Amino acid sequence: MASLASVSFQTASFLASPASASLRRSNSGSGALQVSSVGPRPCPSLRLRFVAMATPTDMNDKLSQSIKEAEEVCVADNGSGECAAAWDEVEEISAEIAHKRVKQSETKDPLEEFCKDAPEADECRVYED
Amino acid sequence: MASKLGVATPSSSAMISTKSNSISFSSQLGGQSLNATTAAARFPHSRPRCHVFLITNVAAEQRPIIIGLAADSGCGKSTFMRRLTSVFGGAASPPKGGNPDSNTLISDTTTVICLDDYHSLDRTGRKEKGVTALDPKANNFDLMYEQVKAIKDGKPIEKPIYNHVSGLLDPPETIVPPKIFVIEGLHPMFDARVRELLDFSIYLDISDEVKFAWKIQRDMAERGHSLESIKASISARKPDFDAFIDPQKQYADVVIQVLPTQLIPDDNEGKVLRVRMIMKEGVPHFKPVHLFDEGSTVSWVPCGRKLTCSYPGIKFFYGPDTYYDNEVTVLEMDGQFDKLEELIYVESHLSNISSKFYGEITQQMLKHADYPGPCTAFLSII
Numbered sequence: 008m009a010s011l012a013s014v015s016f017q018t019a020s021f022l023a024s025p026a027s028a029s030l031r032r033s034n035s036g037s038g039a040l041q042v043s044s045v046g047p048r049p050c051p052s053l054r055l056r057f058v059a060m061a062t063p064t065d066m067n068d069k070l071s072q073s074i075k076e077a078e079e080v081c082v083a084d085n086g087s088g089e090c091a092a093a094w095d096e097v098e099e100i101s102a103e104i105a106h107k108r109v110k111q112s113e114t115k116d117p118l119e120e121f122c123k124d125a126p127e128a129d130e131c132r133v134y135e136d
Numbered sequence: 137m138a139s140k141l142g143v144a145t146p147s148s149s150a151m152i153s154t155k156s157n158s159i160s161f162s163s164q165l166g167g168q169s170l171n172a173t174t175a176a177a178r179f180p181h182s183r184p185r186c187h188v189f190l191i192t193n194v195a196a197e198q199r200p201i202i203i204g205l206a207a208d209s210g211c212g213k214s215t216f217m218r219r220l221t222s223v224f225g226g227a228a229s230p231p232k233g234g235n236p237d238s239n240t241l242i243s244d245t246t247t248v249i250c251l252d253d254y255h256s257l258d259r260t261g262r263k264e265k266g267v268t269a270l271d272p273k274a275n276n277f278d279l280m281y282e283q284v285k286a287i288k289d290g291k292p293i294e295k296p297i298y299n300h301v302s303g304l305l306d307p308p309e310t311i312v313p314p315k316i317f318v319i320e321g322l323h324p325m326f327d328a329r330v331r332e333l334l335d336f337s338i339y340l341d342i343s344d345e346v347k348f349a350w351k352i353q354r355d356m357a358e359r360g361h362s363l364e365s366i367k368a369s370i371s372a373r374k375p376d377f378d379a380f381i382d383p384q385k386q387y388a389d390v391v392i393q394v395l396p397t398q399l400i401p402d403d404n405e406g407k408v409l410r411v412r413m414i415m416k417e418g419v420p421h422f423k424p425v426h427l428f429d430e431g432s433t434v435s436w437v438p439c440g441r442k443l444t445c446s447y448p449g450i451k452f453f454y455g456p457d458t459y460y461d462n463e464v465t466v467l468e469m470d471g472q473f474d475k476l477e478e479l480i481y482v483e484s485h486l487s488n489i490s491s492k493f494y495g496e497i498t499q500q501m502l503k504h505a506d507y508p509g510p511c512t513a514f515l516s517i518i
Contacts, residue, residue: 066301067358067359067360070358070359070360070361071359071360074360074361074365075360077365077368077369077372078365078368081368081372087266088265088266088267088268089263089266090372091266091267091268091372091373091375091376092262092263092265092266092267092268093263093372094368094369094372094373095262095268095269095270095369095372095373095376096259096262096263096303097365097369098369098373099259099269099300099303101351101354101355101358101361101369102300103300103301104358105354105355106300123229124232
């Protein structure tokens with residue numbers, strides 16, 4: 008999944024319960040992967056889920072944090088390299104957030120996604136005369 | 137041969153390698169940013185606008201064509217590039233099965249890499265040393281030169297990946313030489329050796345006012361940002377930008393300037409823009425487009441009895457000029473089109489775009505009108 012960069016661990020109990028099954032499906036959105044994993048965890052039904060939604064929250068936290076840092080550094084020493092580097096980091100994170108937002112807003116048709124990887128499949132046949 | 141872009145189609149491999157192929161490139165820049173981060177969301181009501189220039193590729197050789205694209209938005213140009221590459225042939229997408237945070241885009245004919253991958257310092261390293269990503273000290277130009285040269289010589293490379301999410305340098309990915317190799321980033325024309333390798337170069341010059349308006353639109357909704365933080369971020373980076381990035385303008389074959397419109401007094405929304413394409417004269421295989429009469433100066437308002445335009449209308453300018461001691465041709469457009477279909481009217485008056493048939497460019501633009509965002513870039517390959 009090209010656009011996913013972070014993993015969110017959701018509690019096994021929430022995911023595993025049947026009631027949440029439909030919620031799980033609707034949460035899949037633009038490409039959630041479900042990988043069953045038996046890690047060093049006591050609960051064998053823990054699932055690792057790559058969720059697109061986790062990324063924006065992480066990045067937004069990073070953004071708020073970097074803005075605070077930049078403001079602190081620049082109060083101390085405006086015009087220095089450290090100040091410029093701090094604001095440069097803010098710019099980089101903002102750009103990445105916006106970039107991801109655009110990628111996700113390009114609404115994904117599940118069939119199209121499937122056909123990108125398997126154009127010879129029956130479902131992907133195109134009839135042109 | 138008509139491109140596979142709208143018309144029934146010879147294979148894309150035929151497009152580039154045949155003698156006297158020419159590529160005419162038209163980009164609509166719209167009220168939209170050439171910066172991916174702003175693409176779809178920001179100017180939903182603005183219309184595309186059109187600039188045309190022509191690259192004639194007479195080479196019959198198989199060596200990749202190397203194109204450099206410079207601008208300041210951290211490889212956020214990729215929306216622009218994504219459309220461009222899909223127009224060159226095939227839909228562009230990140231490498232399959234590779235690092236999900238790769239910045240590379242690959243289509244049938246084109247590979248676009250992000251020069252941020254050549255950072256020698258990662259985000260933490262830059263913070264420690266107090267340098268921005270704009271500073272040459274944060275970039276490995278030796279590696280950049282080596283790898284672009286290898287691609288040009290037809291050899292595959294192991295290119296590092298700069299992960300914009302984590303701010304770290306990830307393990308490398310393999311890139312094989314494509315027909316068209318585009319390097320986009322902050323410093324494609326900074327190093328003289330890399331400059332020599334470029335067959336064509338483009339510099340996106342966004343004026344300060346437009347940059348500010350776009351960044352506000354892009355960032356204001358984000359938690360944490362305020363007008364002050366956006367302003368501070370722009371002004372803190374400006375010294376390095378002016379010192380290291382801006383001077384690359386003089387080396388570019390085409391400079392695309394995005395300026396505030398002159399048609400709406402005191403406009404600060406930035407939805408209608410004035411876009412100027414400054415094309416260097418005397419570049420091998422590149423003939424600048426002209427309007428009506430090559431070498432003359434023309435100011436043209438197409439709106440009138442034959443073409444109806446809504447406010448604020450459209451204005452074209454074409455003429456010769458000098459830019460950084462180079463002879464250039466300037467083609468400029470201010471305003472916005474009312475209907476995409478009316479572009480055909482304008483297309484019929486643009487000369488030297490070598491489209492195969494009347495209306496081809498408009499057809500391409502119509503085909504790509506549904507691309508995300510109001511701005512679509514298109515290419516007619518003949």
